[in-house]
Amino acid sequence: MTTDTPIQEVPAATAESGAPGDDVLIDVRNLSKHFQISRRENLVAVGGVDLSIGRGETVGLVGESGSGKTTLGRVMLRLTEPTDGEIWYGGERISHMSGKEFRTVRPKLQMVFQDPSNSLNPRMTIRTALRDAVRILKLPKDEREQRIAEVLDAVQVSDVLADSHPEALTGSQQQRCAVARSLVMQPDLIVLDEAVSNLDVGGRLEIIELLQDVQERFGVSYLFISHDLTAVRSISHRVAVMYLGLVVEFAPTDTIFESPVHPYTRSLLSAVLYPDPDAGLPEYVLSGEIPSPINLPPGCNLYSRCPVREDACESWDAELFPVERGGAAAKHTAACRRLDDILAGRA
Amino acid sequence: MLEIKNLTVGVPDDSGIGFEAMLDDISLSVDAGQSVGVVGEAGSGKSLLVHAIGGLLRAPVVPFGGEVLFEGRDMISMSADDRRLILGEELSLVLPGGRVRLNPLEKVGRQIMRVQRDHHDELSKVEAHQRAVQLLDRVGIPDPELRAEAYPHELSGGMAQRTVVAMALANSPRFLVADEPTTGIDVTIQRQILEDFASLIREDNVGLLIVTRDLGIVAHFCDRVAVVSEGRIVENAEVREFFKEQKHPVSRELMRATVLEREKAAEWSAAAASD
Numbered sequence: 159m160t161t162d163t164p165i166q167e168v169p170a171a172t173a174e175s176g177a178p179g180d181d182v183l184i185d186v187r188n189l190s191k192h193f194q195i196s197r198r199e200n201l202v203a204v205g206g207v208d209l210s211i212g213r214g215e216t217v218g219l220v221g222e223s224g225s226g227k228t229t230l231g232r233v234m235l236r237l238t239e240p241t242d243g244e245i246w247y248g249g250e251r252i253s254h255m256s257g258k259e260f261r262t263v264r265p266k267l268q269m270v271f272q273d274p275s276n277s278l279n280p281r282m283t284i285r286t287a288l289r290d291a292v293r294i295l296k297l298p299k300d301e302r303e304q305r306i307a308e309v310l311d312a313v314q315v316s317d318v319l320a321d322s323h324p325e326a327l328t329g330s331q332q333q334r335c336a337v338a339r340s341l342v343m344q345p346d347l348i349v350l351d352e353a354v355s356n357l358d359v360g361g362r363l364e365i366i367e368l369l370q371d372v373q374e375r376f377g378v379s380y381l382f383i384s385h386d387l388t389a390v391r392s393i394s395h396r397v398a399v400m401y402l403g404l405v406v407e408f409a410p411t412d413t414i415f416e417s418p419v420h421p422y423t424r425s426l427l428s429a430v431l432y433p434d435p436d437a438g439l440p441e442y443v444l445s446g447e448i449p450s451p452i453n454l455p456p457g458c459n460l461y462s463r464c465p466v467r468e469d470a471c472e473s474w475d476a477e478l479f480p481v482e483r484g485g486a487a488a489k490h491t492a493a494c495r496r497l498d499d500i501l502a503g504r505a
Numbered sequence: 506m507l508e509i510k511n512l513t514v515g516v517p518d519d520s521g522i523g524f525e526a527m528l529d530d531i532s533l534s535v536d537a538g539q540s541v542g543v544v545g546e547a548g549s550g551k552s553l554l555v556h557a558i559g560g561l562l563r564a565p566v567v568p569f570g571g572e573v574l575f576e577g578r579d580m581i582s583m584s585a586d587d588r589r590l591i592l593g594e595e596l597s598l599v600l601p602g603g604r605v606r607l608n609p610l611e612k613v614g615r616q617i618m619r620v621q622r623d624h625h626d627e628l629s630k631v632e633a634h635q636r637a638v639q640l641l642d643r644v645g646i647p648d649p650e651l652r653a654e655a656y657p658h659e660l661s662g663g664m665a666q667r668t669v670v671a672m673a674l675a676n677s678p679r680f681l682v683a684d685e686p687t688t689g690i691d692v693t694i695q696r697q698i699l700e701d702f703a704s705l706i707r708e709d710n711v712g713l714l715i716v717t718r719d720l721g722i723v724a725h726f727c728d729r730v731a732v733v734s735e736g737r738i739v740e741n742a743e744v745r746e747f748f749k750e751q752k753h754p755v756s757r758e759l760m761r762a763t764v765l766e767r768e769k770a771a772e773w774s775a776a777a778a779s780d
Contacts, residue, residue, distance in 0.1 A: 432724065
């Protein structure tokens with residue numbers, strides 16, 4: 159990095175102390191998840207991630223297999239416990255709460271899965287499933303029924319559908335119901351893990367629009383995890399790109415798609431096939447294969463495949479650096495040693 | 506190479522004499538060295554077409570007329586034994602769903618070896634194993650020697666689907682019928698697999714029928730496109746012509762939805778940027 163400009167503070171706090179500001183709903187600091195497969199094999203699924211999600215905001219999380227995006231979503235909700243780092247939610251460090259304490263927080267953090275059968279009990283009608291979900295809140299009957307009616311209205315599921323079993327519904331209808339099931343808990347955050355990936359284009363458009371309406375109506379935040387870049391672009395305010403367990407670039411959506419800087423982001427975007435035979439197939443830029451996530455060597459994870467690598471990159475410890483200079487706290491960060499060269503067009 | 510002639514497939518109706526067509530008078534042909542994309546919304550019948558080609562129709566869904574000729578031989582009316590000689594050897598199917606296509610009780614390397622040795626009993630276990638590892642590598646699976654020893658449940662969804670593709674390619678088939686072969690696979694690997702198919706088509710004169718919902722794949726990897734709606738082919742055109750102008754309302758709607766998705770995405774991100 160050049161020394162003539164002041165270093166900007168990366169907005170997500172890196173110090174492991176202190177609650178984040180009021181607009182921040184979820185703040186994840188240096189979060190890691192390792193799996194010790196055997197005595198000598200350690201798989202780093204998530205390797206030290208800083209991420210924040212604001213109230214009423216959608217953060218898109220993109221990456222390919224092995225990027226750690228699904229694991230990050232699961233760890234954030236403590237569906238699986240982190241190995242290291244902190245998760246802050248509403249001013250509290252939920253990563254370090256006891257199981258009992260966390261259980262009171264959990265209803266506010268919901269998840270919608272790729273396959274609706276992971277959210278919907280096939281033996282219950284939708285309405286019964288919603289009643290079953292709110293049982294834990296011990297609401298009085300009228301309040302419960304009113305909340306269910308409100309939620310079904312918000313996801314535009316008719317009474318006929320609500321009184322059916324999941325198998326009678328189409329894929330996108332099932333996903334509407336899966337969203338309803340998470341909404342009925344009045345969550346602050348919904349993690350959507352490949353929630354539109356099984357749907358065709360019509361279904362995707364429907365669900366994305368639904369999610370946008372729900373966000374406007376209820377102010378809920380989303381972590382939208384997907385490998386589908388178009389879907390991510392349609393709903394996210396900011397996008398984080400992950401590769402082998404680390405966030406390699408984080409910026410407002412438009413910036414990621416219009417002016418990405420990290421070599422991995424660029425190659426990901428160039429692999430998208432546009433429905434235009436004359437558009438030309440861009441050369442896809444990454445060479446080789448994704449290395450094994452088991453016992454990853456230190457240094458930049460992209461080194462073996464990077465089109466702009468230099469020898470020194472092999473031992474460079476990845477860290478997110480701000481991309482712009484001057485003005486307010488950096489909104490665009492990228493983890494590349496050659497950032498300056500890339501911005502100057504030298505790489 | 507593959508010629509589908511007036512294929513009609515359906516279920517018998519309540520009258521006992523009539524039937525309800527699920528595929529209605531389908532005619533489509535794919536030459537050697539040609540790639541034809543089959544597109545349509547969910548429920549249009551495109552996957553059923555793949556099942557029919559592979560002789561995988563099961564009661565009550567039965568063929569009511571027409572033929573599926575692979576190099577002149579009718580896949581529908583041939584005996585199961587004859588079909589078994591062809592499938593996996595000269596003509597391979599890639600079906601979607603990844604892990605469900607694999608035997609959960611057998612290591613994936615063994616499954617790829619089995620496909621080879623079923624058709625080539627002259628192959629030794631060592632040779633078949635080597636080729637299995639090569640095939641896993643070819644479809645972009647890291648640590649292929651290690652992964653060959655894994656059971657399907659130990660693989661991610663994307664890897665399982667790639668293994669299915671590897672199995673289809675095991676005996677160097679002359680024709681591939683692929684139903685959503687890259688759904689659930691990373692874009693960069695998808696690109697790799699499609700480029701692999703493209704070079705097979707170009708260099709080895711392999712024929713490809715690919716069912717997909719992704720018009721991007723059709724645009725870059727197909728010569729022709731057939732649009733299926735409610736069991737019928739409503740349009741069959743050369744790809745460049747199709748993208749310039751679609752003739753049938755269903756085709757136009759499909760194109761419109763695809764373009765709309767991209768436009769909405771760009772609109773949203775631009776609006777979010779100005780907030």
